[in-house]
Amino acid sequence: MNNFIYSIPTTAYFGKGQISILGETIKSHGGSRVLLAYGGGSIKQNGIYETILQQFGRAGLAYVELSGIQPNPRVESVEEGIELYRNNGCDFILAVGGGSTLDACKAIAAGVKYDGPVNDLFVGEPGGATISEVAPLATILTMAGTGSEMDMGGVITVGADHKKKVIMHPLLNPLFSILDPEYTYTVPEYHSMAGVADILCHLMEQYFTPDVAAKVQDRMNEGVMKVVLEDAPKILANPQDYDARANIMWASSMALAGFQFLLGKPSFAFPLHGMGHELSSKYDMTHGVTLALLTPAWMRHTMSTAPAYLPIFARFARNVFDIREEDDAKAAEEGVKKLQAFYSAIKMPANLREAGVKEEDLNVMAEKAVENGKLGILTPLGKDEVLQILRAAF
Template identity: 85%
Template sequence: MNNFVYSIPTTAYFGKGQIQILGETIKTHGGSKVLLAYGGGSIKQNGIYEVILEQFRKAGLAHVELSGIQPNPRIESVEAGIRVYRENGCDFILAVGGGSTLDACKAIAAGVKYHGPVTDLFVDESGISSKITAVAPLATILTMAGTGSELDMGGVITVGNDHKKKVVLHPLLNPKFSILDPEYTYTVPEYHSMAGVADIFCHLMEQYFTPDAATTVQDRMNEGVMKAVLEEAPKILTDPKNYDARANIMWASSMALAGFQFVLGKPGFPFPLHGMGHELSSRYDMTHGVTLALLTPAWMRHTMSTAPEHLPIFAKFARNVMDVREADDAKAAEEGVRKLEEFYSGIKMPANLREAGVKEEDLEMMAAKAVENGKLGILTSIGKEEALQILQMAL
């Protein structure tokens, strides 16, 4: 196991009614005028908005609003948020929504403290956003489980006419606190709930499939969370208001990326599927989790065939997570992929890229863009040719 430093500075307030701490907790972090940011307005339909305003009134907090943050948040929303924050003298940011709103607000939090274009603040060759030296205090209220942004230090922003995905990543971007009330996810549509499940599962898998570093504790914890996701997600399909199922999925979302705990001590920072998935989101405005569900089985089979020396870890996943009972590693690994495909089908993800509307003529362009900042992967090195092969297998 390699050396590591582990820190989660975000306080999580988990469970029913935790929003009652909102106003006073903002004040303890120095907030007096809040930039309230949210997406398309669902928080006004489900009642969260009025509860937030009541919390502001009770605590004597002023606020201004930034609404309309879209899925796959664009740099224009970030720039608008920076302007609103500065022009109104805000001193705190509250992001209410799913990963897109939270990601945008992390970039806003960094941008308001930087005297230059916010595009300077994306991850650079150092591996983090090294130009970030200060951020506005940020809190989140999660209304959709999936991205894990509520307990991590990163965010993904869409930039330019070619919809390139860029990342802000810095320890200062960890929220001060996050309110995680599973009841707030009851009204999330089935499709988006299950896309969030696919996102969670991929976060876990990408930290699991790494070269062996004797990280038994991290891997066993990861396996447990993956098995919990497999068990709990179908319950939401049956009963969207199953509190315990929603609670387990919400906490799995948070745990999957909390301090990147399941990759601690491992030799590198993986997430190859996200690099390719972002190109599908960019080109087709596809929901992020759906892209990962489509790519994961293809990536697994590609790695198993091109780097058979890694078959043991795929067999371990099959046996320990997917409950495969097969002694032969190659057969076990393939059965694990097949059972994963069954799970994705069961939560109503598309079967392949073609079913999701992807055109074959776009694959080469997306493969090239996926690796334009460098090769992907940690078990294998994924360049343009390999990325194209994976996309073709997923078609």
């Protein structure tokens, strides 16, 4: 196992009614004027917004609002938030929503402390700047999936071609996150299950790595995957099943908390995210849906082109799906089939065609997926390999 340093600076307030700590906790972190950021306004319909304002009032906090942050958040919303924060003398950011709002607010938190354009702060930008200071940030999670409430990264959509850019730094871990499973009761079924697919992919992309002696990480990971598989259908059956919602919410947070399941492993790759972002860029497709569409095809491609890693896929099949096949190749294929059946059970599209993707777009998406270099960890993915995976998923 490789050396590692592990730190999660975010405090999680998990459970019913935890919003009661909001106002005073912001004050304890030095906040007095808050940039309150949210998406399309569902928090005004489900009562969260009013509760937040009550908390602000009791703590004597002033606030300004940034509303309308889009799914697959645009850099323009980030720039608007930076301007609002500066022009109104804010000293704290509260992100309320799912991963899109949280990711946008991480970029805002970095951008308000940087004199140049926020684009300079994205990973891999030519002449990119280093993040050295950020505004204090807290989150209230209303949709489980991205894990942004307990990690240091975010994804922002930039430019006319809707390219996905990553912002990442340990300073971008939220100071605290309020995780109340009841706040996810009203999330539409489609988006709840897309979040499930996102969680599962985060877990799998940390699991399918070159085999090292990181047994604790992998066995913990398997346990979280099994919980996701067991409890997602319970939410479909009863959207207000508190325990199922709680388990899925905590799985979302734990999947990327300090990237704990990659500790001691050799790389930080996430090739499925690299490909999936191109589907979101081209079609504004929900992020988790892109991952559900691509994962089985990527697994089969990797199993075929890098057969030395078949034992990892077979172990996944046996330990997560309880496959009892002794032959590794057969066990691994059974695992893929079980995963596809799960995606079908949670009502994900069966293939790219069903999701509305046009075959003539596959080549361009494959090119864009690797424009910053090859993807992959178990097997390298250049343009040709990505195109093979897209065609297999089509």
